[in-house]
Amino acid sequence: MGEAPAFLVDDLQNEPLNGFELKNGTCKTATTIGNKMYVIGGADDGTLSIEVQIFDRSLGEWIHPTVHGTKPLSSKGHSAVFLNDRILILKKGAKSDDQIWFLEVDTQYVRQQQKQLGTEVVAWSKGVTGNAEKPVVISGPSGVGKGTLISMLMKEFPSMFGFSVSHTTRAPRGMEKDGVHYHFTEKSVMEKEIKDGKFLEFASVHGNLYGTSVEAVEVVADAGKRCILDIDVQGARSVRSSSLEAVFIFVCPPSMEELEKRLRDRGTETEEQILKRLRNAAAEIEQGKSSNIFDFILYNDNLEECYEKLKKLLGLGGCVAATPKSALRELNLPLDHSVSKIDDKIIINCISSGLEKESKNLIMLDVSALKGGAPGRTRGLDFQAIGSFSDGLIGMERLS
Numbered sequence: 001m002g003e004a005p006a007f008l009v010d011d012l013q014n015e016p017l018n019g020f021e022l023k024n025g026t027c028k029t030a031t032t033i034g035n036k037m038y039v040i041g042g043a044d045d046g047t048l049s050i051e052v053q054i055f056d057r058s059l060g061e062w063i064h065p066t067v068h069g070t071k072p073l074s075s076k077g078h079s080a081v082f083l084n085d086r087i088l089i090l091k092k093g094a095k096s097d098d099q100i101w102f103l104e105v106d107t108q109y110v111r112q113q114q115k116q117l118g119t120e121v122v123a124w125s126k127g128v129t130g131n132a133e134k135p136v137v138i139s140g141p142s143g144v145g146k147g148t149l150i151s152m153l154m155k156e157f158p159s160m161f162g163f164s165v166s167h168t169t170r171a172p173r174g175m176e177k178d179g180v181h182y183h184f185t186e187k188s189v190m191e192k193e194i195k196d197g198k199f200l201e202f203a204s205v206h207g208n209l210y211g212t213s214v215e216a217v218e219v220v221a222d223a224g225k226r227c228i229l230d231i232d233v234q235g236a237r238s239v240r241s242s243s244l245e246a247v248f249i250f251v252c253p254p255s256m257e258e259l260e261k262r263l264r265d266r267g268t269e270t271e272e273q274i275l276k277r278l279r280n281a282a283a284e285i286e287q288g289k290s291s292n293i294f295d296f297i298l299y300n301d302n303l304e305e306c307y308e309k310l311k312k313l314l315g316l317g318g319c320v321a322a323t324p325k326s327a328l329r330e331l332n333l334p335l336d337h338s339v340s341k342i343d344d345k346i347i348i349n350c351i352s353s354g355l356e357k358e359s360k361n362l363i364m365l366d367v368s369a370l371k372g373g374a375p376g377r378t379r380g381l382d383f384q385a386i387g388s389f390s391d392g393l394i395g396m397e398r399l400s
């Protein structure tokens, strides 16, 4: 709870309409949902940083919520549209990959977090166009061949898949690069970041801390790629119970003898580490096979055969175009635009003034098939140009 920013009181007493900019020159919008008014926009310090405050109208009090997720970069203005459990934010004059955001106010993730923290929570999630496929979680005991299979997939389909680079407190192996294979980090730093809510999941594995940051998954989604996570069974369980929808695959060795041989032949671990990994392998295989976490179990006996099966279950069997199903599309919303909503369709009226005449473009944003969301990106946005008016309707053009 906190004090009301004084200059807003007048604006609030006038009951601004949902999504309307408050007339104080600071690019704020107010959206009322039940008893709560979400005031979103330019901070009072003139930086135009996008902040969120909630005015509880029944109590007449301001609430400063816990804000999860990476917030949008500062903006010259935005439109706000309420959609059931989240507020759609369309940033004015922003770059094409930074225009559409969602402030989740009552999604499953937000409700979970509110229960856990006992505070008011809202969460930012950036919108990405198209329908990038669900992330893929791959688990299995050390030495089974997860890394080898993932490398093969990334090499054959470089523009389709992106690897979620985990954080770990273990030391790098000879060929491993910081930021590529892992973000190698100090335990105290990682523990602080976990406390700050920066991780989607984390676990202690073979005596070290490993974790997937929200950012690691967001970076891949922002590139329009399908995210691959190489994480242990505990991590897979955490992701399974989170709101991140994914396909879960467990990789099994043909035998414990073969697993030991692969681990020893790899030559990256000390004898003590090998024995620890083998001891943990039996329990991991047991959990992988018996729990309800995994959708598919793959036996990695013959590598080529296993890789073919992996491709098949990811829908990559036969002839596949090596392009992402969802590429980022160009869409530039000018500073001057207005927004209206008809069911699940958002109509954006863009006005641009040329040298001689003013032209208007109508763009339809379909939000009927949103997927994902915080923590991570919101997928499934679909754009369509539905008309251009300079001297009459010119035509229809599909952008996605």
Ligand SMILES: Nc1nc2c(ncn2[C@@H]2O[C@H](COP(=O)(O)OP(=O)(O)O)[C@@H](O)[C@H]2O)c(=O)[nH]1
Residues within 6 Å of the ligand: 138, 139, 140, 141, 142, 143, 147, 166, 167, 170, 201, 202, 203, 205, 206, 210, 211, 212, 230, 231, 232, 233, 234, 235, 236
């Ligand atoms: N929970 C979790 N496990 C991870 C993460 N990154 C890697 N792991 C798992 O940690 C274990 C050890 O990984 P690593 O040290 O690279 O050894 P390797 O499996 O023998 O190659 C493997 O089971 C990985 O799947 C992560 O971000 N979260």
Ligand SMILES: Nc1ncnc2c1ncn2[C@@H]1O[C@H](COP(=O)(O)OP(=O)(O)O)[C@@H](O)[C@H]1O
Residues within 6 Å of the ligand: 140, 141, 142, 143, 144, 145, 146, 147, 148, 149, 262, 263, 265, 266, 300, 301, 302, 303, 304, 306
């Ligand atoms: N099907 C297979 N047959 C034989 N060796 C394999 C097979 N799959 C992987 N390997 C080898 O086993 C070792 C461990 O594989 P790796 O991908 O590092 O496992 P993980 O990432 O699961 O720890 C590597 O040396 C790799 O070349």
